[in-house]
Amino acid sequence: MMDNRKLIAVIGGSRSSAKENKLAEEVGRELAKRGAVLVCGGLGGIMESACRGAASEGGLTIGILPGESRREANDYVQIPIVTGIGYARNVVVAKSSQAVIAIGGSYGTLTEIGYALQNGIPVISLGTWSLSRNGKTDKSVIPAKDAADAVSIAFEHISE
Amino acid sequence: MMDNRKLIAVIGGSRSSAKENKLAEEVGRELAKRGAVLVCGGLGGIMESACRGAASEGGLTIGILPGESRREANDYVQIPIVTGIGYARNVVVAKSSQAVIAIGGSYGTLTEIGYALQNGIPVISLGTWSLSRNGKTDKSVIPAKDAADAVSIAFEHISE
Amino acid sequence: MMDNRKLIAVIGGSRSSAKENKLAEEVGRELAKRGAVLVCGGLGGIMESACRGAASEGGLTIGILPGESRREANDYVQIPIVTGIGYARNVVVAKSSQAVIAIGGSYGTLTEIGYALQNGIPVISLGTWSLSRNGKTDKSVIPAKDAADAVSIAFEHISE
Amino acid sequence: MMDNRKLIAVIGGSRSSAKENKLAEEVGRELAKRGAVLVCGGLGGIMESACRGAASEGGLTIGILPGESRREANDYVQIPIVTGIGYARNVVVAKSSQAVIAIGGSYGTLTEIGYALQNGIPVISLGTWSLSRNGKTDKSVIPAKDAADAVSIAFEHISE
Numbered sequence: 001m002m003d004n005r006k007l008i009a010v011i012g013g014s015r016s017s018a019k020e021n022k023l024a025e026e027v028g029r030e031l032a033k034r035g036a037v038l039v040c041g042g043l044g045g046i047m048e049s050a051c052r053g054a055a056s057e058g059g060l061t062i063g064i065l066p067g068e069s070r071r072e073a074n075d076y077v078q079i080p081i082v083t084g085i086g087y088a089r090n091v092v093v094a095k096s097s098q099a100v101i102a103i104g105g106s107y108g109t110l111t112e113i114g115y116a117l118q119n120g121i122p123v124i125s126l127g128t129w130s131l132s133r134n135g136k137t138d139k140s141v142i143p144a145k146d147a148a149d150a151v152s153i154a155f156e157h158i159s160e
Numbered sequence: 161m162m163d164n165r166k167l168i169a170v171i172g173g174s175r176s177s178a179k180e181n182k183l184a185e186e187v188g189r190e191l192a193k194r195g196a197v198l199v200c201g202g203l204g205g206i207m208e209s210a211c212r213g214a215a216s217e218g219g220l221t222i223g224i225l226p227g228e229s230r231r232e233a234n235d236y237v238q239i240p241i242v243t244g245i246g247y248a249r250n251v252v253v254a255k256s257s258q259a260v261i262a263i264g265g266s267y268g269t270l271t272e273i274g275y276a277l278q279n280g281i282p283v284i285s286l287g288t289w290s291l292s293r294n295g296k297t298d299k300s301v302i303p304a305k306d307a308a309d310a311v312s313i314a315f316e317h318i319s320e
Numbered sequence: 321m322m323d324n325r326k327l328i329a330v331i332g333g334s335r336s337s338a339k340e341n342k343l344a345e346e347v348g349r350e351l352a353k354r355g356a357v358l359v360c361g362g363l364g365g366i367m368e369s370a371c372r373g374a375a376s377e378g379g380l381t382i383g384i385l386p387g388e389s390r391r392e393a394n395d396y397v398q399i400p401i402v403t404g405i406g407y408a409r410n411v412v413v414a415k416s417s418q419a420v421i422a423i424g425g426s427y428g429t430l431t432e433i434g435y436a437l438q439n440g441i442p443v444i445s446l447g448t449w450s451l452s453r454n455g456k457t458d459k460s461v462i463p464a465k466d467a468a469d470a471v472s473i474a475f476e477h478i479s480e
Numbered sequence: 481m482m483d484n485r486k487l488i489a490v491i492g493g494s495r496s497s498a499k500e501n502k503l504a505e506e507v508g509r510e511l512a513k514r515g516a517v518l519v520c521g522g523l524g525g526i527m528e529s530a531c532r533g534a535a536s537e538g539g540l541t542i543g544i545l546p547g548e549s550r551r552e553a554n555d556y557v558q559i560p561i562v563t564g565i566g567y568a569r570n571v572v573v574a575k576s577s578q579a580v581i582a583i584g585g586s587y588g589t590l591t592e593i594g595y596a597l598q599n600g601i602p603v604i605s606l607g608t609w610s611l612s613r614n615g616k617t618d619k620s621v622i623p624a625k626d627a628a629d630a631v632s633i634a635f636e637h638i639s640e
Contacts, residue, residue, distance in 0.1 A: 165398075167399070167400075197399065220399075222399065222401075224401070228415070228439075230416075238325075239327070239357065239380075239382065239399065240327075240416070241382075241384070241401055241412065241416045242412070242415040242416045243403075243411075243412045243415065243416075244411055244412070244415050245405070245408070245411070245412070248405070251403075251404055251405070252401065252402070252403045252404070252405070252412075255388070255402040255403065255404050256390075256400070256401045256402045256403075279388075
């Protein structure tokens with residue numbers, strides 16, 4: 001690959017709180033400042049806030065859309081990928097990314113976390129799901145303190 | 161639809177314990193006795209045990225395979241669906257089912273649980289993932305005591 | 321696999337002529353008589369006619385649906401597979417089948433033919449697309465005279 | 481969308497002739513000169529040649545990969561999208577593009593043409609498949625004389 005920009009996903013719900021949106025925007029800004037390409041699901045809420053943040057710093061934003069039209073992308077997606085495969089596109093968001101930062105989120109976000117972990121892709125949490133099985137907490141998801149911390153952890157955990 | 165058989169999934173890992181396999185086989189048998197069609201991912205471990213149980217009672221078994229060949233199906237899959245879409249097929253396992261019974265499982269199972277819950281499909285747990293967010297446990301996954309209990313709960317929760 | 325029923329697809333448009341529908345119904349009946357499981361896209365037109373034919377002879381019918389709900393299946397689908405991946409499901413119709421019989425059809429049918437041929441799955445034509453490249457006709461699609469002939473060719477070309 | 485770059489696909493086989501590769505490289509260069517983002521399947525042959533051409537003019541290249549790893553991308557893909565959905569990714573290549581230029585190609589290319597036409601996306605041919613049904617040639621695929629002509633036709637046919 002002639003390009004060594006990192007692709008990092010921000011995942012989370014299309015319905016999100018003002019606080020979560022602010023966090024997503026900060027993460028987007030921070031990713032752009034550090035030269036990463038932002039990958040996301042391309043829709044509203046967390047995805048839109050992260051794209052807005054990245055775009056405000058001149059970053060490149062990729063939206064991997066579930067539906068049939070590029071028009072469903074939020075206003076800050078620069079490269080809309082129109083999959084037409086519905087929420088099976090969550091696996092594409094995860095696999096295309098070298099690290100995933102999860103902010104809040106619902107069951108769709110849970111599937112993206114599952115796919116990332118299944119593929120050995122680091123997942124950094126800003127208030128997303130905690131997982132346990134048979135009474136034991138799964139420690140795979142890495143908690144972060146704030147947006148800058150999440151982005152730092154993401155870069156540290158990207159394997160070449 | 162001219163057919164009113166229920167389609168119920170059994171999900172769980174391809175690497176599973178002897179105890180989990182026994183449970184899966186019992187669930188498969190119970191589903192077949194009650195006339196359900198068994199849906200699963202078609203591979204080994206939990207999937208194979210559930211299919212073996214269902215087949216032993218004359219039940220119909222559907223294996224929704226990730227790979228490129230029907231040959232990857234376990235020996236008890238009667239209808240292999242060859243998707244070729246990799247683990248994106250997990251969404252197909254979930255959506256094709258009217259209820260999902262999860263036994264143990266790893267991150268792939270987690271994605272299937274996420275997809276089922278996203279689509280309002282009841283998920284019954286025999287020792288699978290527990291989920292929480294912001295310190296609050298998600299109560300959507302319904303715990304069952306044993307195989308017969310899991311199947312009873314599945315039938316009760318199927319909406320027409 | 322403990323089951324040696326053949327899975328054979330009937331593909332074609334959801335908008336089809338009365339003549340094409342009659343042909344599809346005959347193909348469905350013939351497949352059921354010979355013990356094959358009918359695979360199709362699960363919707364109307366050719367798919368519905370083929371399912372009706374198969375069901376009238378007691379055959380098993382599988383509908384691999386593009387959308388989000390089993391309710392979109394035609395009335396003669398016994399096993400609805402709900403993919404939710406849109407027309408990417410065409411690859412699943414092709415790959416799940418050991419032979420494909422194409423009746424008329426439009427661009428969706430063309431993608432199914434392409435996927436079948438890419439995977440070495442025999443395609444039998446009852447008035448479907450003809451293909452050529454650089455002035456040379458592609459001979460991979462096998463023409464049939466009528467419904468019974470199409471089904472005979474399909475069985476002859478299934479590789480074990 | 482804040483970005484008004486056009487996304488245009490170049491499709492064709494991973495095994496291609498020297499003449500086809502030269503044509504693909506010219507198309508890639510021409511697209512980059514006119515400010516389009518190149519979309520392709522990310523692998524070798526036509527895809528690699530088109531990416532090399534686009535990159536040589538400073539264009540942005542997106543490779544929508546079928547497999548599980550970004551490492552399968554050719555050396556000139558700048559943004560690898562790792563789908564993991566196999567050749568079902570062909571629908572993503574088609575739908576993500578506002579026009580498709582097809583050079584030679586085999587059955588996979590045929591599926592991409594089918595998906596593009598199904599979605600009303602213009603397809604421009606440099607020696608690709610010709611289609612006919614019931615003795616009538618389908619005129620949907622637009623023939624081009626050479627690389628520059630293909631790119632001009634693509635831009636003319638993009639609908640806003």
